[in-house]
Amino acid sequence: MRVFPAAPTTGPDPSIYPLTLYFDGACPICSGEMHNLMLRNTAGLLRFVDISEPGFSAFPPGTDMPSLMDLMHGLRADGQLAIGAEAIGLAYRGAQLGWIARIMDLPVLRTVCDRAYPVVARNRYRIPRPIVRMVFETGLRRAAERRAGRAACRDDACEYHPPPASASCAARRHRRRVMNPTSIRSVLVCGASGFVGRRIVRTLREAGLAVTEGNSRTQDFQQDLTPDLWVPRVTGFDAVVNAVGLLRDTPRRQLEPVHHRAPAALFEACARAGVMRVIQISANGVAHSPTRYATTKRAADEVLLRLRAEGRLDGIVLRPSIVYGRGGASAALFMNLARLPVLVLPRAAVQAQVQPVAVPDVAQAVLRLLQDGGPEIVTAVGPRALSLAAFIGELRRQRGQQPARVIPLPDAPSRWSARLGDHVSSQPWSSESLALLEQDNIGDAVAFERVLGRPAVPVERFVEAAWASDL
CATH class of the missing domain: 3.40.50.720 (NAD(P)-binding Rossmann-like Domain)
Structure with a gap:
């Protein structure tokens, strides 16, 4: 099991962050979006747990493997669960992409997101990988450009930030x-x-x-x-x-x-x-x-x-x-x-x-x-x-x-x-x-x-x- 810890932060809602995201690393669309968030996780508000790793057993309270595989789950700092589109919205806020979360919270779009997300999640393996890469190419490139040349290894843990040539983490x-x-x-x-x-x-x-x-x-x-x-x-x-x-x-x-x-x-x-x-x-x-x-x-x-x-x-x-x-x-x-x-x-x-x-x-x-x-x-x-x-x-x-x-x-x-x-x-x-x-x-x-x-x-x-x- 791979867990990517976050560094202590101040300012954001302490009842929500750090937010632990449970994602399916075997799914190309899930993996692509999580890497996007990892690269943008400059404030260290997000943690990432790949549930597809063999031996994974650290289920958040009230969940099991079928439920985690069915929809995205986020475990808040206060122990409450955010599920589906709600978890995605909190993740975007933690990755300094609050503008996307605010758009998702608009009344009409919120209803669309709540209904569309489960359909996409349950059919994610049917989406061709070339389409997935095309969709995430721009976001990943921009995130990488912002993070290029910097390392973030804290407390013996890496957050997928690009290290300098001399880093040995x-x-x-x-x-x-x-x-x-x-x-x-x-x-x-x-x-x-x-x-x-x-x-x-x-x-x-x-x-x-x-x-x-x-x-x-x-x-x-x-x-x-x-x-x-x-x-x-x-x-x-x-x-x-x-x-x-x-x-x-x-x-x-x-x-x-x-x-x-x-x-x-x-x-x-x-x-x-x-x-x-x-x-x-x-x-x-x-x-x-x-x-x-x-x-x-x-x-x-x-x-x-x-x-x-x-x-x-x-x-x-x-x-x-x-x-x-x-x-x-x-x-x-x-x-x-x-x-x-x-x-x-x-x-x-x-x-x-x-x-x-x-x-x-x-x-x-x-x-x-x-x-x-x-x-x-x-x-x-x-x-x-x-x-x-x-x-x-x-x-x-x-x-x-x-x-x-x-x-x-x-x-x-x-x-x-x-x-x-x-x-x-x-x-x-x-x-x-x-x-x-x-x-x-x-x-x-x-x-x-x-x-x-x-x-x-x-x-x-x-x-x-x-x-x-x-x-």
Whole structure:
């Protein structure tokens, strides 16, 4: 159970405030409005109790779970209950939105509110989430702008106020520790139209989570580089997954803003808005690689891990090896190469070790990490390490073809071909790709299996499990 205590105040009616609001955090419209009130709770007159949390049992006198789920309840300071529209009106007054409460108290509107509220409350789960977010977008943005840059942690309790970069609030750490699998219900997936993002969205929805897709039409990682732009977009979500990525610079999109600056702004906004958990899809091998791809990814990873170390959010960096599956540019390249009877590969591809992972396993890992949490860095790898040449040979075998002849390409021609690829941004081969292939891309398969809760798909089943059937 999450309870957000209020600070002692003077001035308002002491028989009413502090007012404790009992709300259904599993309901998008209820959660959105409560986050709006949390952000505006500058006087500390409101307390918030999420009755959907497992283990909740602190029922106010004369109530039970069905009655609390049916209508909003507010417990006044004098022990009296305010129910339905009355509770909402008192909440607005406590959040310095008295003008809304005064409008609601007009004789005609009061009758409408009293009759309409129960109908809306009892049908709240039928309201599409996009409509809910559209309705609350303006209010949440204005509330966030008023509260941006300030922290309010009093008496070891946080009120969902945005903390400064140096804040380390014990209540936030406590809130993260007591989270359980059902705490995460609503998730924003950035990069949802991409290869990995699409699979993540599908897996989360199959698990019953409410997923909002962020893509290039709604989010611009090239331009949206400040936390203030992101706060209203992430407010109200339990978790955020960032699956946005580029292999290299293109005329329209560059690595530095897309990989580093926009994610850094996103992560800071999540910390300010009280998002429980953030997962960053990075890449294995970025820790020591000097490539622009790696350094920009690593910079964003470090921002998220710093926020985690400060106790401001529960951030996890997921670093997959080569991800295989239908829809992936590199997977399509490997499948095309697997058709050739003769393979001319850079010497690095013949020698360096990779540990490919199937895209369903990456998505499943995201689901498990959202539900259960995990270490700050998780390396996503398949069960077996092998050279890239052997990997392509294995794909060829699964296609029912004989082994191909492999001809190692010397280093100089490899670099020349990569430089030619630099000028064709629509395909994955480039100097960045060559540099990444020159280092081993492997990890601890047993540790990743523990995260998955099952064995990862073996490379011997990749075509069946992640390409032909797209499971």
